[in-house]
Amino acid sequence: MRPFALICSYILAGLSLILLLVWVFIVVVYPRVGPPPTFTVEATPQRLERGRYLVENVTQCFACHGELQTSSPGAPLIRERAGGPGVAWTTADGEPSPAPNISPAAIEAWTDGELARAIFLGVDAGGEALRPSMPYPHYGFMCLEDRLSVISYLRSIPPVAGDAPRAPRSYVESLMLRVIPREDPVPACDPELSGADAGLYLTTIAGCSTCHTPSRAGVPDLDRAFAGGTPFVMEGQTLRSTNLTPDIATGIGRWSAEDFVGRFAGHRAPHITAGTGAPPADAAAHGGTLGPMPWSAYAGLRDEDLEAIFLYLGTLPPVRSDHAPASSPRP
Numbered sequence: 001m002r003p004f005a006l007i008c009s010y011i012l013a014g015l016s017l018i019l020l021l022v023w024v025f026i027v028v029v030y031p032r033v034g035p036p037p038t039f040t041v042e043a044t045p046q047r048l049e050r051g052r053y054l055v056e057n058v059t060q061c062f063a064c065h066g067e068l069q070t071s072s073p074g075a076p077l078i079r080e081r082a083g084g085p086g087v088a089w090t091t092a093d094g095e096p097s098p099a100p101n102i103s104p105a106a107i108e109a110w111t112d113g114e115l116a117r118a119i120f121l122g123v124d125a126g127g128e129a130l131r132p133s134m135p136y137p138h139y140g141f142m143c144l145e146d147r148l149s150v151i152s153y154l155r156s157i158p159p160v161a162g163d164a165p166r167a168p169r170s171y172v173e174s175l176m177l178r179v180i181p182r183e184d185p186v187p188a189c190d191p192e193l194s195g196a197d198a199g200l201y202l203t204t205i206a207g208c209s210t211c212h213t214p215s216r217a218g219v220p221d222l223d224r225a226f227a228g229g230t231p232f233v234m235e236g237q238t239l240r241s242t243n244l245t246p247d248i249a250t251g252i253g254r255w256s257a258e259d260f261v262g263r264f265a266g267h268r269a270p271h272i273t274a275g276t277g278a279p280p281a282d283a284a285a286h287g288g289t290l291g292p293m294p295w296s297a298y299a300g301l302r303d304e305d306l307e308a309i310f311l312y313l314g315t316l317p318p319v320r321s322d323h324a325p326a327s328s329p330r331p
């Protein structure tokens with residue numbers, strides 16, 4: 001063999017060995033989470049109430065696992081579909097991911113521990129990693145009592161028929177998904193949490209950044225966290241998320257806490273949240289709310305929680321964004 005060919009074959013053999021070792025490492029070591037916990041969650045009235053609030057108003061499980069009435073401003077929930085099959089929200093250039101049925105009709109056979117591992121760590125009952133289009137990296141910040149509350153509420157909703165099986169994945173994709181889940185100690189909930197700290201907690205588990213932080217090649221651009229500008233297509237319109245940083249010119253730097261709370265409260269009319277009524281009074285004023293932002297569900301956020309979110313957003317470095325639609329205080 002000529003020396004050049006010999007060197008090439010050594011290099012090729014070396015590369016193949018490295019690839020093989022990487023493959024073995026990923027398959028053996030990942031996903032790096034333990035077996036599902038063995039607890040059974042007791043459904044107390046407090047847990048059911050807290051769970052309802054977290055699921056319906058904070059984390060928006062039913063915006064994907066279920067159906068929203070996207071042709072109505074504020075995208076109210078279609079109550080009979082809550083927890084049933086749906087589609088994950090996606091940016092204008094993203095691939096829509098089916099979101100499986102998570103109502104009791106579909107999760108009956110899952111233990112509470114298996115559910116907890118799927119929702120908060122992103123690993124399903126069979127040990128397979130979920131796509132992060134299921135926002136488990138955000139839910140993984142939830143404290144213990146909140147996790148138990150989510151599970152007990154989910155078990156209590158009426159069963160919904162049908163399914164939207166998870167989108168098929170290539171072998172390479174499933175290998176890549178395996179390395180994302182991570183298991184950290186679960187903190188106890190702090191009943192004293194308030195102000196911007198409570199806002200950071202809520203904003204994180206709500207995943208506001210999934211739509212309000214721009215991405216570059218699919219990776220969130222953390223230097224521009226919450227600067228908005230991400231395009232979404234819905235009902236034939238392209239809408240961009242707004243800049244939630246305290247930038248004066250393009251963000252919410254001029255907003256008061258009342259402006260912020262009022263922006264959500266504008267969607268609180270019962271006929272809107274029930275999904276039966278006319279557009280909210282201010283729909284025209286902000287160019288229509290036929291966007292992906294599930295205003296009707298967020299309108300159920302309590303005033304003190306919205307104030308905390310506003311305080312937290314106020315601690316962010318202001319970032320100018322020329323892509324986000326102009327923000328201005330609204331009545």
Ligand code: HEC
Nearest residue numbers: 059060061064088097098099100118130131133134166167
């Ligand atoms: C942004 C959309 C979105 C939201 C919000 C969301 N999910 Fe998901 N969820 C998905 C998608 C998409 C999948 C499938 C992921 C995949 O293809 O690997 C999924 C998968 C799951 C699974 C695994 C089900 C199965 O049969 O494999 C569970 C359980 C689950 N979600 C529970 C929840 C709960 C509880 C919440 C709220 C706390 C929630 N999800 C919020 C999109 C979402």
Ligand code: HEC
Nearest residue numbers: 089206207208211239240241242289291292293326327328
């Ligand atoms: C599914 C994507 C999505 C999620 C999740 C989301 N937003 Fe939005 N948001 C948008 C889009 C798109 C707009 C612009 C269109 C509109 O006003 O409806 C918007 C608009 C807003 C506005 C209005 C700003 C203005 O100038 O009128 C505020 C305030 C806001 N979002 C706050 C939040 C907060 C706080 C959260 C988390 C609790 C959140 N958003 C989660 C997509 C999202």
